[in-house]
Amino acid sequence: MKNVSRIIPCYAADTSGVCSALYELGGMTVVHDASGCNSTYATHDEPRWYDRQSLIFISALTEMDAIMGNDEKLIADVVSAAHDRNPAFIAVCGSPMPMMTGVDFDAAAAEIERRSGIRTFAMHTNGTHSYINGASEALYTIAKEYVRDIPKAAGTGVNILGATPLDFGLGGTAASLRQWLHENGFSAVSCFAMGDSLDSLKKAASAKVSLVISQTGIPAAQYLFEQFGIPYVCGIPTGTEFSKIIADALKEAAQTGTPLYPCAIGNSADRGDITVIGESISACSAAAELHLQTGRKTRVICPLPFEPACMNGALESPASEEEIERELAAYIPEIIAADPLYRMICPPQAKFLELPHYAFSGRCFDKRIPDYVNPNLFRL
Amino acid sequence: MIKIAIYGKGGIGKSTCTANLSAAFASLGKKVIQIGCDPKADSTVNLLNGKPLTPVMDYMRMHDDEPEDISVISRTGYKGVLCMETGGPTPGLGCAGRGIITTFNLLKQLELFEQYQPDVVLYDVLGDVVCGGFAAPIREGYASKVLIVTSGEKMALYAANNIRNAVENFADRSYAKVRGIILNRRNVADEEAKVRAFADSAGLDIVADIPRSDDIIRCEDAGKTVIEGAPDCAAAQRFFALAQKLAAEEPSDE
Numbered sequence: 001m002k003n004v005s006r007i008i009p010c011y012a013a014d015t016s017g018v019c020s021a022l023y024e025l026g027g028m029t030v031v032h033d034a035s036g037c038n039s040t041y042a043t044h045d046e047p048r049w050y051d052r053q054s055l056i057f058i059s060a061l062t063e064m065d066a067i068m069g070n071d072e073k074l075i076a077d078v079v080s081a082a083h084d085r086n087p088a089f090i091a092v093c094g095s096p097m098p099m100m101t102g103v104d105f106d107a108a109a110a111e112i113e114r115r116s117g118i119r120t121f122a123m124h125t126n127g128t129h130s131y132i133n134g135a136s137e138a139l140y141t142i143a144k145e146y147v148r149d150i151p152k153a154a155g156t157g158v159n160i161l162g163a164t165p166l167d168f169g170l171g172g173t174a175a176s177l178r179q180w181l182h183e184n185g186f187s188a189v190s191c192f193a194m195g196d197s198l199d200s201l202k203k204a205a206s207a208k209v210s211l212v213i214s215q216t217g218i219p220a221a222q223y224l225f226e227q228f229g230i231p232y233v234c235g236i237p238t239g240t241e242f243s244k245i246i247a248d249a250l251k252e253a254a255q256t257g258t259p260l261y262p263c264a265i266g267n268s269a270d271r272g273d274i275t276v277i278g279e280s281i282s283a284c285s286a287a288a289e290l291h292l293q294t295g296r297k298t299r300v301i302c303p304l305p306f307e308p309a310c311m312n313g314a315l316e317s318p319a320s321e322e323e324i325e326r327e328l329a330a331y332i333p334e335i336i337a338a339d340p341l342y343r344m345i346c347p348p349q350a351k352f353l354e355l356p357h358y359a360f361s362g363r364c365f366d367k368r369i370p371d372y373v374n375p376n377l378f379r380l
Numbered sequence: 381m382i383k384i385a386i387y388g389k390g391g392i393g394k395s396t397c398t399a400n401l402s403a404a405f406a407s408l409g410k411k412v413i414q415i416g417c418d419p420k421a422d423s424t425v426n427l428l429n430g431k432p433l434t435p436v437m438d439y440m441r442m443h444d445d446e447p448e449d450i451s452v453i454s455r456t457g458y459k460g461v462l463c464m465e466t467g468g469p470t471p472g473l474g475c476a477g478r479g480i481i482t483t484f485n486l487l488k489q490l491e492l493f494e495q496y497q498p499d500v501v502l503y504d505v506l507g508d509v510v511c512g513g514f515a516a517p518i519r520e521g522y523a524s525k526v527l528i529v530t531s532g533e534k535m536a537l538y539a540a541n542n543i544r545n546a547v548e549n550f551a552d553r554s555y556a557k558v559r560g561i562i563l564n565r566r567n568v569a570d571e572e573a574k575v576r577a578f579a580d581s582a583g584l585d586i587v588a589d590i591p592r593s594d595d596i597i598r599c600e601d602a603g604k605t606v607i608e609g610a611p612d613c614a615a616a617q618r619f620f621a622l623a624q625k626l627a628a629e630e631p632s633d634e
Contacts, residue, residue, distance in 0.1 A: 101512050102481045103512065107553040107554070107555070110553065
């Protein structure tokens with residue numbers, strides 16, 4: 001019963017991660033799943049659904065199609081829809097039912113591409129992993145499929161990697177980041193993948209450095225580093241103090257060509273006075289700012305997959321409701337910053353700072369999702 | 381890299397043929413992996429002196445987390461053959477086909493081929509291609525060739541034809557192709573003629589003709605292949621010849 005949650009919800013699933021990451025890029029995302037499930041991926045987990053169109057479809061998999069392994073229906077329907085809509089690309093995602101029947105999405109994608117003439121890729125989701133896995137694979141695939149070597153842009157061009165509403169809602173973080181980069185002498189080359197087009201993303205190799213603002217951007221960052229030598233910096237320029245560290249790190253990485261993980265300072269090796277719960281890079285950035293402001297020891301609990309270097313070398317973190325509850329009760333931090341739905345498993349003595357997270361609480365607190373670049377966000 | 385999936389009717393001698401072929405390749409100096417894809421998990425037992433190993437599904441059942449290293453789900457057998465078994469769920473429960481896919485995903489995650497750099501990989505697959513899971517070994521990146529084991533018995537030939545048709549269904553995909561038939565003799569009347577008639581109608585080669593052999597039974601009772609236990613017997617010589625033939629067909633990786 002290790003992963004059972006009695007009180008808190010689970011994070012958005014991998015399929016939602018793919019849909020979110022690809023939402024603005026002009027492609028067609030098809031989830032091979034039962035009819036009706038589109039509302040999970042495209043409405044409950046997608047705040048842009050109400051005012052911006054995107055081609056997100058469900059294959060309407062039936063029990064008999066699943067039992068009979070009728071891949072042809074999926075392939076023919078996707079090809080037909082692609083002819084009508086002419087998307088820039090097609091992404092085909094799995095869900096629990098095709099996982100159990102062992103659908104070969106790589107082979108189906110190759111067949112769709114052959115028949116439609118449109119670049120098609122399989123997303124290896126199955127609905128049992130977190131949005132981090134799905135969004136990571138989607139952003140990595142876009143980088144791998146579309147970014148080609150081009151001359152560097154003038155000045156210090158920056159790619160923003162790992163921007164999806166699942167981590168930042170529509171709180172303004174992506175737009176504010178562009179402004180912050182401009183004010184600090186950088187320029188935004190691309191943003192994977194909010195507020196930018198596929199054509200802009202194709203130019204990512206002209207950047208001198210990447211800024212990774214969530215774990216979902218790590219595989220794309222590593223690819224751009226290995227393929228084009230573009231180093232990356234992990235962290236969000238949040239608050240008055242940590243933002244200075246990020247600005248310096250971007251300059252240093254661009255100069256030395258070495259990846260840097262400044263957000264790691266937010267996670268001390270042992271239990272802290274201040275604990276932040278959430279996605280690794282945003283939580284570590286918040287913790288780093290709180291640490292710099294107060295001088296207090298800060299610690300991050302990340303129940304999602306993370307890059308150890310972003311978490312100060314940590315190899316694991318409490319992940320289940322039971323583990324998190326037990327861990328917090330064991331040392332009772334003075335302050336806990338987390339999504340409001342965590343409050344119910346936090347010790348009541350701790351002061352609670354709300355950090356709503358769309359991938360965790362969806363629309364419940366969407367108006368209160370912060371702009372992480374707001375300098376006053378973590379002023380205590 | 382030579383990557384072959386071996387299919388055939390239940391009880392026809394797939395594991396016997398696969399283990400002997402592995403042992404023959406290993407005797408030729410090849411680095412071999414044999415992966416048993418059958419819930420019974422007995423494909424590799426005769427490469428391991430009759431001592432079965434822990435199948436991947438058993439490991440997953442016993443531990444909360446996936447294995448971090450190949451060594452805990454494999455053992456080295458005769459002449460260095462790396463032996464693995466997918467195993468399966470408790471009989472009557474769950475989904476055996478899904479177990480094979482899960483095992484393959486795990487092996488990919490653990491970078492088995494990159495880490496071990498084999499010359500030969502043999503997949504010994506339960507019976508027919510009955511569902512997506514049992515087609516997993518012939519998907520792109522796994523086997524590139526299929527060998528079908530059959531005798532001259534009617535039901536064995538019926539199953540062989542089903543397997544050939546199943547593989548042909550995937551002709552549009554970059555899946556494995558049927559390389560040929562291993563005739564594993566049961567000494568039924570007109571056996572060779574019956575199998576040859578099927579092979580001709582299906583446009584397939586008979587790549588090996590394994591005689592009915594007491595040596596095989598005796599060696600398996602001792603937990604060995606005939607390659608190990610009776611290398612000079614006729615059956616062993618046929619397996620050596622098949623391994624040489626398949627090795628000669630494969631373009632060098634270098």
